[in-house]
Amino acid sequence: xxxxxxxxxxxxxxxxxxxxxxxxxxxxxxxxxxxxxxxxxxxxxxxxxxxxxxxxxxxxxxxxxxxxxxxxxxxxxxxxxxxxxxxxxxxxxxxxxxxxxxxxxxxxxxxxxxxxxxxxxxxxxxxxxxxxxxxxxxxxxxxxxxxxxxxxxxxxxxxxxxxxxxxxxxxxxxxxxxxxxxxxxxxxxxxxxxxxxxxxxxxxxxxxxxxxxxxxxxxxxxxxxxxxxxxxxxxxxxxxxxx
Amino acid sequence: xxxxxxxxxxxxxxxxxxxxxxxxxxxxxxxxxxxxxxxxxxxxxxxxxxxxxxxxxxxxxxxxxxxxxxxxxxxxxxxxxxxxxxxxxxxxxxxxxxxxxxxxxxxxxxxxxxxxxxxxxxxxxxxxxxxxxxxxxxxxxxxxxxxxxxxxxxxxxxxxxxxxxxxxxxxxxxxxxxxxxxxxxxxxxxxxxxxxxxxxxxxxxxxxxxxxxxxxxxxxxxxxxxxxxxxxxxxxxxxxxxx
DNA sequence: TTCTTTCGCGTACCTCGTACTCGAAATGGG
DNA sequence: CCCATTTCGAGTACGAGGTACGCGAAAGAA
Numbered sequence: 001x002x003x004x005x006x007x008x009x010x011x012x013x014x015x016x017x018x019x020x021x022x023x024x025x026x027x028x029x030x031x032x033x034x035x036x037x038x039x040x041x042x043x044x045x046x047x048x049x050x051x052x053x054x055x056x057x058x059x060x061x062x063x064x065x066x067x068x069x070x071x072x073x074x075x076x077x078x079x080x081x082x083x084x085x086x087x088x089x090x091x092x093x094x095x096x097x098x099x100x101x102x103x104x105x106x107x108x109x110x111x112x113x114x115x116x117x118x119x120x121x122x123x124x125x126x127x128x129x130x131x132x133x134x135x136x137x138x139x140x141x142x143x144x145x146x147x148x149x150x151x152x153x154x155x156x157x158x159x160x161x162x163x164x165x166x167x168x169x170x171x172x173x174x175x176x177x178x179x180x181x182x183x184x185x186x187x188x189x190x191x192x193x194x195x196x197x198x199x200x201x202x203x204x205x206x207x208x209x210x211x212x213x214x215x216x217x218x219x220x221x222x223x224x225x226x227x228x229x230x231x232x233x234x235x236x237x238x239x240x241x242x243x
Numbered sequence: 244x245x246x247x248x249x250x251x252x253x254x255x256x257x258x259x260x261x262x263x264x265x266x267x268x269x270x271x272x273x274x275x276x277x278x279x280x281x282x283x284x285x286x287x288x289x290x291x292x293x294x295x296x297x298x299x300x301x302x303x304x305x306x307x308x309x310x311x312x313x314x315x316x317x318x319x320x321x322x323x324x325x326x327x328x329x330x331x332x333x334x335x336x337x338x339x340x341x342x343x344x345x346x347x348x349x350x351x352x353x354x355x356x357x358x359x360x361x362x363x364x365x366x367x368x369x370x371x372x373x374x375x376x377x378x379x380x381x382x383x384x385x386x387x388x389x390x391x392x393x394x395x396x397x398x399x400x401x402x403x404x405x406x407x408x409x410x411x412x413x414x415x416x417x418x419x420x421x422x423x424x425x426x427x428x429x430x431x432x433x434x435x436x437x438x439x440x441x442x443x444x445x446x447x448x449x450x451x452x453x454x455x456x457x458x459x460x461x462x463x464x465x466x467x468x469x470x471x472x473x474x475x476x477x478x479x480x481x482x483x484x485x486x
Numbered sequence: 487t488t489c490t491t492t493c494g495c496g497t498a499c500c501t502c503g504t505a506c507t508c509g510a511a512a513t514g515g516g
Numbered sequence: 517c518c519c520a521t522t523t524c525g526a527g528t529a530c531g532a533g534g535t536a537c538g539c540g541a542a543a544g545a546a
Contacts (some may be wrong), residue, residue, distance in 0.1 A: 007433060007434055007437065007438075008434055008435055008437075010438050011437055011438050011441070019513090020512095020513070020514080020521095020522075020523090021512065021513040021514060021520085021521055021522045022511085022512060022513070022521080022522040022523030022524070023511045023512050023513090023522080023523050023524040024511085024512070024513095024523085024524080025523085025524065025525075026294055026525075027525095040248070049501080049502065050502080050503065050504080051502075051503090053502085054526090059525070059526070060502085060525070060526040060527065061502095061504085061526085062504075062505090062506095062525080062526055062527075062528095063524080063525055063526055065504070065505095066523090066524065067524080070503085070504085071419075071502095071503065071504090079525085082524095102402045119365070119366055122365055122411060123362055123411075123415075123418075124415075124419070125412070125415035125416055125419055125435075126419070126435065132442065132448055132451060133448075135448075135449045135451060136449075136450055136451050139450035139451060139454065140450055143450055149450075149453050149458065150454075150458055150459055150460045151455050152450070152454065152473060152524075153454045153458070153460070154460075154471070154475055155475075157408070157472070158405065158472070158475060158476065158479075160406075160408075161404045161408035162401065162404055164404075164408070165403075165404035165407070165408070168365065168366075169368070170490085172366075172367075172368035173368055174365075176367070176368055176369070180318070183489095190250060191250055191251055192251055192368075192369060194250065194251075194254055195250075195251045195253050195254050195369075198254070199370075199375065205375055205376075205378075205379045206379075207379055207382035207383055207386055207395070208375060208378060208379050208382060209293075209391075210392050211382065211392050211393075211395070211396045214392050215392065215393055215396070216393055217393045217396070217397075223318050226395070229397060229400070229401070232397055232401060232483070233397070233401065233479070235482070235483060236401070236476070236478070236479025236480070236482065236483070237479070238491075239478070239479065239482035239483070240475070240478060240482070242480070251541080262544090263490095263491075263492090263545080264489085264490055264491045264492075264543065264544040264545060265491040265492030265493070265542085265543065265544070265546070266491080266492050266493040266541075266542045266543055266544090267492085267493080267542085267543070267544095268492085268493065268495080269493075270493095270494095270496075276511080292532080292533060292534085293533080293534065294532085294533075294534090297495090302494070302495070303494070303495040303496065304495085304534085304535085305494080305495055305496075305497095305535075305536090305537095306493080306494055306495055306531095308535070308536095309492090309493065309494080313534085313535085314533095314534065314535090487546100488545100488546085489544105489545080489546080490543100490544090490545080490546100491542100491543085491544085491545100492541105492542085492543085492544100493538105493540105493541080493542075494540090494541080494542095494544095495538105495539095495540100495541105496537105496538095496539090497536105497537090497538090497539105498535100498536090498537085499534105499535090499536085499537105500533100500534090500535095500536105501532105501533085501534090502528105502531105502532085502533080503532095504529100504530090504531100505528105505529090506527105506528085506529085506530100506536085507526100507527090507528085507529105508525105508526095508527095509524105509525090509526095509527105509529095510523100510524080510525080511522100511523085511524075511525095511528105512521100512522085512523080512524095513520100513521085513522085513523100513535105514519100514520095514521090514522105515518100515519090515521105516517100516518085516519090516520100516522085
């Protein structure tokens, strides 16, 4: 990266197909990003360091900076790469409910395959091209059913909030377990178990206690619970949408 | 911290009021946490390092480890300290809508005062005592209006998802601006501005473009937009609640 | 006073992001 | 074919961060 203009990575495309003097690049943004994604999938985001990625490619850490301005920009590229996995048709079907369901389930599947995705996504207001594609599809799904564009944005935002939060809940435990260096079972039993038990036994929080002890949801599969919550959100939208 | 049992910070209370031999502690968890909160408020979470906190207290970094097992645990303590600022009555009023509104606005105010709070909270499945208090209040607000405890949990979760996402959206820009080291105005104009303009002009994303250009929401104050979205969520709940 | 326990904190190790620098390679003009 | 120009690869190094270790000081107990 020759010039260091402070601008989004999406405005700084890789210099490809150059003709002129100079050595030819031996790596590529795509290759580096793919390697980073593999490491993050296998060992978590905190293991995805510049040195580790470079090592995996059989090179030195500084070589990567010919292709990526900063580590943070590499994260943006990683996000965009895996969001490409969200498969959607070119146009919505006309059934907004099943269209939004499709977005939800595809996003969930991708988020679970790459447990670092949603936590990383939450802190970034920047929209990469692939996220833009998914967002546009969701907006289009409600277009025609909701007259006001601000309402369309609002409902899509509400759905996104649910999807992201739900994924985070599903991933939360295993990620926290890895962060503390314990396996999920041990973490649940020895790390939070005693605390939750103490809270329940204190009697100070009766409804929280009921939500733990009397929950039938907790016996359902995670997929079923996701579906349950999704329907709650879609019902919320449907109740305010002209049919 | 003498023993290094892997367990939640809430199960490892500070040893206070000790009687016996040995030097008396010169600091306290509370004092350290308060200092950390001040630094994070003023300079962001990434500036809240062990060395910086210690320096502020006029001591060495390692002294803090007598009071806090790990930096991560200190974060949990910081979260709990500022959530204490969320003021709620002992019992809900009986009007679930205004009760949940109160939770939403109090949480928003606290989240905006401490811009590191929500981003930090999002990644942690652990419930501190103060968060538990707020959660219990929200559950109690819907108790009696929603028969199934799982539904109560679901609605409260949906509301929380909205509140957190909305706060993150409000903070996102300024935080990203600080992360990149630019002031918000410059960031918006030079960093994302050109990209958004390019996206709009490309014509590939017509609905996203409309949501930018035709939005009336964007001319409202942030508080009004929060209120707008909140009412959307409350309407979603209300549509499915026995009145 | 002396012993035992606890605190304060300096030193040190390891890891990380990345600025700087220089030799190697590749191309086009002569 | 040779050399000037440009670009790439990557080693070295700096500063900052979390925290393990260990030692001297302090404070109550015997």
